[in-house]
Amino acid sequence: MKEGNILNQLKVVCSLCSLRELCLPIGFGPAELQQLDVLTGSKRHVKRGEYLYRTGMPFASIYAIRGGFFKTSILHEDGREHVTGFHMMGDIMGLDAISTDMHGCDAVALEYSEICEIPFERLSELSMTMPVLRHNLHKVMSREIAFDHEVMLMLGKMRAEERLAAFLLNLSQRFSARGYSAASFQLRMTREEIGSYLGLKLETVSRIFSKFQDEGLIAVQKKLIELKDENGLKRLLGSLA
């Protein structure tokens, strides 16, 4: 890792740019940064409720979230909708579309959001000459695969309470990694959307929030969640029976 020191210096340089720091984590030289600027030129904002892309639309770009909150969901033939993920600042969306050249899910903003559009073909070409960029792209895709496997474990093996605990802890950890409070945050999605993501019904989500509150694990006020006993939630997760 001879590059280590240089990378650490650059970390400071690009600390203000969420894309560089979070999406395609740091490690570029000044010349490379210029190229990246060209790449990430196209910024867009998406209003609450607006679709960033829809199933079936031709794929050309992936999207890095600069700020805001999204959900992605797939639609089954019979009309059932399943929320496949919630995405926040620094996350990259649209990676699932590369294989088919067509978006395979819908992406909706759950609040006013700003994204930057990254033409995938250009990114791929750039990655040719920029080993760090290439590595980061692979890392981002790989992380999504690994995370999806965790979600499968959750959907396939956990009980409702465990799913909710895992969900809250994951949200907390992600907010925390972005510099926001780990203990207190605003939910951007409805109980129904949480339920859809976790394979539960909204009533079950609501009931368990109430139960967690009664047990002193969290405090719920509509969409504001406070984690009162993080370890309690973790214990709930790790234990059998």
Added chain:
Amino acid sequence: MKEGNILNQLKVVCSLCSLRELCLPIGFGPAELQQLDVLTGSKRHVKRGEYLYRTGMPFASIYAIRGGFFKTSILHEDGREHVTGFHMMGDIMGLDAISTDMHGCDAVALEYSEICEIPFERLSELSMTMPVLRHNLHKVMSREIAFDHEVMLMLGKMRAEERLAAFLLNLSQRFSARGYSAASFQLRMTREEIGSYLGLKLETVSRIFSKFQDEGLIAVQKKLIELKDENGLKRLLGSLA
């Protein structure tokens, strides 16, 4: 798509090599094929029950299955195991490990298998100068992400019978794509492993196999499955209620 004709010719050239055709789908020139041969030099065989890799082992290579059958699974703290996938000839395993430089799941051979080990760093470097290889690598990773989302929909929204139907149709389709019979195949995994993958108990899997048989949808003889009414299974999948 000016490359189209060339690619089609090459398709024939490498039609005998499962790796080239299926894993990193076709599109290489003769010179590039030589380089690929260097890359894919390391072949290994894995006996039934043997681990190809385990959670926590350092990541260096991804693995292309030349023949045989694998399952991958993750272990929860409390001992619960969840099967995250079944993998056959042409599939690539280990992509989830790139992000952490460490394998995040176990890969076990369910029958005698042959794999070829692809040092990821070298593949990544090669992809620098071989646009088609680069594109295919991205496609393979993207396909896994998209497929995982389908699995989430299955685990989160489908009833037990629908999951089994989806599972059987997916297996059938994959065998078919590899030149085997779509209508008749041998299961390599136990009812318990199917259950683990689908978020069901082995008794439920067994009961539904029996039910499907009674309804004339399939014929089951231990591990040999015959799809008697593919459309019936598809109907089961697409319908509400």
Added chain:
DNA sequence: CATGGATTATGATTTAGATCAAATCGTTTC
């Protein structure tokens, strides 16, 4: 700021699938 449509909370009842239990079938081992 009033009105109507979402969203949430909570209770009563139902049900799909889990759990518990036992018998059968297969296959590996000694």
Added chain:
DNA sequence: GAAACGATTTGATCTAAATCATAATCCATG
């Protein structure tokens, strides 16, 4: 080839979460 073990099938019972139902609350918009 008998013993032992694992895998499968099938039945009876139980339970976690779904469904149905109602009320309360929120909040979006004219």
